[in-house]
Amino acid sequence: MSNFEVHKKNTHGRRSPKRMVSIMKSGVLGMSADVHEWLGRPEEVEYLYDRTCKVLALRAAPGSKNAYRVRRAAKTGYAQVSAVTVCREYSIDNTKTTRHAPWMEGNLLCIDVSEITK
Secondary structure (H helix, E strand, O other), X not given: OOOOOOOOOOOOOOOOOOOOEEEOOOOEEEEOXXXXXXOOOOOEEEEEEEOOOOEEEEEEOOOOOOOEEOEEOOXXXXXXXXXXXXXXXXXXXXXXXXXXXXXXXXXXXXXXXXXXXO
């Protein structure tokens, strides 16, 4: 006798959560419009890294000497930030594109990179 179970159809019409961050092979960190909005739609951000937990964080940082400019697509709101040096500095593997579900801690947008950190 087989033990098949019925697959429950996704009734939300989405294949993935709305709030996603991608660390791309090109060395760019991409965030959905919802994530960028969640962060307050900053034009500049700075990176923070927790070496113990292997969590990468971004925070709005207008005018900071460590700030990276956020590029935003006008139609979709999708936002991108260079992450080449961040990935290199903290040994975050960006040899393939990975997607992550971020969370907020205060004013920090946090991303668990433990599975892609060497």
